[in-house]
Amino acid sequence: xxxxxxxxxxxxxxxxxxxxxxxxxxxxxxxxxxxxxxxxxxxxxxxxxxxxxxxxxxxxxxxxxxxxxxxxxxxxxxxxxxxxxxxxxxxxxxxxxxxxxxxxxxxxxxxxxxxxxxxxxxxxxxxxxxxxxxxxxxxxxxxxxxxxxxxxxxxxxxxxxxxxxxxxxxxxxxxxxxxxxxxxxxxxxxxxxxxxxxxxxxxxxxxxxxxxxxxxxxxxxxxxx
Amino acid sequence: xxxxxxxxxxxxxxxxxxxxxxxxxxxxxxxxxxxxxxxxxxxxxxxxxxxxxxxxxxxxxxxxxxxxxxxxxxxxxxxxxxxxxxxxxxxxxxxxxxxxxxxxxxxxxxxxxxxxxxxxxxxxxxxxxxxxxxxxxxxxxxxxxxxxxxxxxxxxxxxxxxxxxxxxxxxxxxxxxxxxxxxxxxxxxxxxxxxxxxxxxxxxxxxxxxxxxxxxxxxxxxxxxxxxxxxxxxxxxxxxxxxx
Amino acid sequence: xxxxxxxxxxxxxxxxxxxxxxxxxxxxxxxxxxxxxxxxxxxxxxxxxxxxxxxxxxxxxxxxxxxxxxxxxxxxxxxxxxxxxxxxxxxxxxxxxxxxxxxxxxxxxxxxxxxxxxxxxxxxxxxxxxxxxxxxxxxxxxxxxxxxxxxxxxxxxxxxxxxxxxxxxxxxxxxxxxxxxxxxxxxxxxxxxxxxxxxxxxxxxxxxxxxxxxxxxx
Numbered sequence: 001x002x003x004x005x006x007x008x009x010x011x012x013x014x015x016x017x018x019x020x021x022x023x024x025x026x027x028x029x030x031x032x033x034x035x036x037x038x039x040x041x042x043x044x045x046x047x048x049x050x051x052x053x054x055x056x057x058x059x060x061x062x063x064x065x066x067x068x069x070x071x072x073x074x075x076x077x078x079x080x081x082x083x084x085x086x087x088x089x090x091x092x093x094x095x096x097x098x099x100x101x102x103x104x105x106x107x108x109x110x111x112x113x114x115x116x117x118x119x120x121x122x123x124x125x126x127x128x129x130x131x132x133x134x135x136x137x138x139x140x141x142x143x144x145x146x147x148x149x150x151x152x153x154x155x156x157x158x159x160x161x162x163x164x165x166x167x168x169x170x171x172x173x174x175x176x177x178x179x180x181x182x183x184x185x186x187x188x189x190x191x192x193x194x195x196x197x198x199x200x201x202x203x204x205x206x207x208x209x210x211x212x213x214x215x216x217x218x219x220x221x222x223x224x225x
Numbered sequence: 226x227x228x229x230x231x232x233x234x235x236x237x238x239x240x241x242x243x244x245x246x247x248x249x250x251x252x253x254x255x256x257x258x259x260x261x262x263x264x265x266x267x268x269x270x271x272x273x274x275x276x277x278x279x280x281x282x283x284x285x286x287x288x289x290x291x292x293x294x295x296x297x298x299x300x301x302x303x304x305x306x307x308x309x310x311x312x313x314x315x316x317x318x319x320x321x322x323x324x325x326x327x328x329x330x331x332x333x334x335x336x337x338x339x340x341x342x343x344x345x346x347x348x349x350x351x352x353x354x355x356x357x358x359x360x361x362x363x364x365x366x367x368x369x370x371x372x373x374x375x376x377x378x379x380x381x382x383x384x385x386x387x388x389x390x391x392x393x394x395x396x397x398x399x400x401x402x403x404x405x406x407x408x409x410x411x412x413x414x415x416x417x418x419x420x421x422x423x424x425x426x427x428x429x430x431x432x433x434x435x436x437x438x439x440x441x442x443x444x445x446x447x448x449x450x451x452x453x454x455x456x457x458x459x460x461x462x463x464x465x466x467x468x469x
Numbered sequence: 470x471x472x473x474x475x476x477x478x479x480x481x482x483x484x485x486x487x488x489x490x491x492x493x494x495x496x497x498x499x500x501x502x503x504x505x506x507x508x509x510x511x512x513x514x515x516x517x518x519x520x521x522x523x524x525x526x527x528x529x530x531x532x533x534x535x536x537x538x539x540x541x542x543x544x545x546x547x548x549x550x551x552x553x554x555x556x557x558x559x560x561x562x563x564x565x566x567x568x569x570x571x572x573x574x575x576x577x578x579x580x581x582x583x584x585x586x587x588x589x590x591x592x593x594x595x596x597x598x599x600x601x602x603x604x605x606x607x608x609x610x611x612x613x614x615x616x617x618x619x620x621x622x623x624x625x626x627x628x629x630x631x632x633x634x635x636x637x638x639x640x641x642x643x644x645x646x647x648x649x650x651x652x653x654x655x656x657x658x659x660x661x662x663x664x665x666x667x668x669x670x671x672x673x674x675x676x677x678x679x680x681x682x683x684x685x686x687x
Contacts, residue, residue, distance in 0.1 A: 147614065150610075151611075154606075154607050154610060155600075155607065157603060158596075158600040158601050158603060158604055158607060159599060159600055159601030160599040160600065160601070163599075164595065164596055164599065164600060167592050167595055167596070168592050168596060168611055171585055171588040171589045171592055171615070171618075172589065172611075172614050172615065172618050174585055174618075174622060174625075175618065175621035175622055175624075175625045178625045178626065178629060179625055182629065199628060203621065203624060203625060203628075206621070207621055210617060210621075211614070211617070214613065214614065214617055218533065218610050218613065221533050221534060221606065221610075222533075222606060222607065222610045225603065
């Protein structure tokens, strides 16, 4: 039952997005612009700063993610379809999970383009250990999106919601950024220290579990008036 | 799905900070009846409907669906309520069929395919079933939105300004549809400005002004005149005719 | 105002008058000299900052799941004081650190966690001010997430780097350091309670005013 609702919401979001491609293209373009701006700002004498690639990658993900979150829920605000979702007898946490998985999928898709781009522009061997990088990206994106989806949903009917989303989201997702950047940077070293990476992955996993649980728990009270 | 015979609104108020949106409203709506909420803009009609739909909680007072309140019934209550909002609740990028299928799935309707086909026929949208809703006219969207609200055969139907933007034919069709629904046992509560159309339709009319219930009337005749008379009385709070 | 307020305010005023005398006659710390005395403001501020954050978090959770407006008023007042005492802590800290260790700022555990906690409190205040109606519940949700975030910030920054004097500074101090410190701490606590009560009272008056407005012509 829960899974069915999640699937319905996910499939609906996917269909809507595929028809217009608006969020995918704009968020991706924005992320690419971010990376380019960083390249212009930071690259000196044709070389990027030490460990810059990891940081820039995650910043681009965070910025693009915020944009995508805002736009996704702005769409639900038109025709008040978010209200329609809340009116259904479906369990509200299931709606949250459906939206969350949609955002994660969208961001992972953007990362497929961002990673090679950053690797290219900053001469960073990001693709040398793709499996580990993928795990880091999935866990980090999930953590960021878990908090982001909840905050974006709860801000839908608030004033100043566009600027308040990053204001609320960034301080809370600092551990995700730290862990993501540090783990990615560790992966870029010639000698990979697996102990470091394991620690960050463990932290990310804990973060994901705790915050998804918190979001499921608070989604209902936060969405009802 | 929870069945109930009547809807009771008991001394319900809703405030937003200092603003009184709805103040001490009491009425009952029975099965097989259509109740109208009438009043000028800002009278509290939409807020009242939102509370009946369980989207808002009353600040004071109780709303009873049959024997129990929303808290007692739980989430299943929402499966017995259908809402046609001001904003229609349709995804413009999806086709008519996809919209209906999505909501049918959300409401756990049994035979989605057959139900959706039936709904499209009743809305007269079978040929346009696979066109995105963004290409529809206002009237077509309204018809689709009504079918969306009814897809799960709710016991209680709430409509917010359903006649807005409808031409003559569509308006009459909607009237006929509402009457048929009433006869088949639904409770219908609608908020409207359209006094001419509502005149023949309503079994009971509740008049709201500034959030308060200023009057109520059973099977009102000459609704427009009655409305004018009531609304012109300065700050009246007691019912002057009919039963509340 | 409750009966204890005025006597407490007088006591607090007296304590503030006495405190500088105690601080002045405390012995100089060998390496840092006069500057170290900022510590008597910095550390109690940090404690009040932490205490207020905990109060805000707990009150927010109770409000989010219980709906009692009293908890919301307390959470809001506590958040505002987190911002105030956090600012005092984050300013006095670097002032002390610059003289004592030569750097304005270090990205170590305690500093970074404090800064992030303070940022969440500022975000809370922004949300309440600009979020429009309904922002009371949303802010409570933010406070809950902020509270849950603390261990993660701590652990992640800790693993990342560390330099900061440990809290062992306090117990190992000779009593001539000890008395002024505890006196300052108590003074700050009393002031905190007074400020909290005042701020909560402001919100109580506001909601009483709203209720009066609403009942005016019923």
